Amino acid sequence: GQQLNQSPQSMFIQEGEDVSMNCTSSSIFNTWLWYKQDPGEGPVLLIALYKAGELTSNGRLTAQFGITRKDSFLNISASIPSDVGIYFCAGQRNAGNNRKLIWGLGTSLAVNP
Amino acid sequence: NAGVTQTPKFQVLKTGQSMTLQCAQDMNHEYMSWYRQDPGMGLRLIHYSVGAGITDQGEVPNGYNVSRSTTEDFPLRLLSAAPSQTSVYFCASSGGGSGYGYTFGSGTRLTVV
Numbered sequence: 286g287q288q289l290n291q292s293p294q295s296m297f298i299q300e301g302e303d304v305s306m307n308c309t310s311s312s313i314f315n316t317w318l319w320y321k322q323d324p325g326e327g328p329v330l331l332i333a334l335y336k337a338g339e340l341t342s343n344g345r346l347t348a349q350f351g352i353t354r355k356d357s358f359l360n361i362s363a364s365i366p367s368d369v370g371i372y373f374c375a376g377q378r379n380a381g382n383n384r385k386l387i388w389g390l391g392t393s394l395a396v397n398p
Numbered sequence: 399n400a401g402v403t404q405t406p407k408f409q410v411l412k413t414g415q416s417m418t419l420q421c422a423q424d425m426n427h428e429y430m431s432w433y434r435q436d437p438g439m440g441l442r443l444i445h446y447s448v449g450a451g452i453t454d455q456g457e458v459p460n461g462y463n464v465s466r467s468t469t470e471d472f473p474l475r476l477l478s479a480a481p482s483q484t485s486v487y488f489c490a491s492s493g494g495g496s497g498y499g500y501t502f503g504s505g506t507r508l509t510v511v
Contacts, residue, residue: 288440318499327402327488327502328441373441384429384448384492385456386500390440 291374291389299397304361306392308374316377317357318386319348323370331372332359366396400424404489404503411479411510419474419506421489429492430472431456431500432464434485441488447472479510 289308298304308317316335320328332343334350334357341348345362357376361368371393375386405420423430431446443456447466461483463475472491476483486507490500 325505327490327504328500329502330499333499384500385431385443385446388441390438 289374289376289387289389291392293392294390295393295395297395297397298364300364300366302364304364304368304394305358306372306374307356307358308376308389309356310376310387311355312376312378313354314376314378314387315354317348317350318375318377319346319357319359320373320375321370322373322391328373361394364394364396366398369394369396402489402491402501402503404487404506406506407504409506409508411476411508413479413481413510415479417476417479419476419487419489419508421472421474421503422470423472423489423491423501424470425491425493425501426469427491427493427501428469430466431490431492432462432472432474433488433490434458434483435488435505436485444474444487476508481510484508484510 289310291308318333319331322328332341332348337354338352339350347360349358371391373391374389402423428449432444433441435441442458444462445464447453450466450469453464486505488505489503492500
């Protein structure tokens with residue numbers, strides 16, 4: 286099935302550093318979602334984006350809906366050890382009853398204290 | 399609120415056995431879905447439902463059945479377990495009040511021997 290191109294696949298950073306990751310697609314999406322998954326748990330929604338160009342923050346996290354509607358970015362500022370986990374992007378084409386998501390393969394983040 | 403509850407958390411089956419993975423949500427969400435997560439393959443949609451009495455196939459439906467007799471419950475049935483169905487299974491739900499973001503359960507880790 287179709288998947289989003291998410292990069293980087295993994296990152297190993299020092300505590301306090303900023304982190305950037307992105308997702309790209311050959312198709313247009315109406316909604317972009319960013320999730321974080323901790324070990325042994327299900328993904329948890331971090332940020333949802335609904336309009337092209339939209340920039341949304343959630344604490345130290347900032348995400349943007351690309352102006353072309355084919356990409357999205359997630360930035361984490363001043364990373365801390367609890368940021369460790371896998372970050373997934375997901376795109377959705379249609380609103381209303383069709384809520385099927387297309388997923389990236391994830392970015393695994395490790396933070397060295 | 400409990401959110402999305404999945405049971406069991408762990409299960410070992412022998413090849414050929416059948417079982418049902420339970421999923422219940424208490425948020426009155428109309429949209430529910432089942433995913434499987436395998437290393438390097440991200441989240442793949444098995445089946446989904448847009449409301450009670452309505453189900454449809456996702457990306458990898460073979461070997462699985464679902465039903466949606468109530469808004470709250472969306473069980474996933476493995477008809478005759480195979481080693482290829484060893485995976486982590488996640489149930490997720492989405493409702494209009496939460497935009498288009500999904501709430502995930504904590505997963506069922508299934509091993510078929």
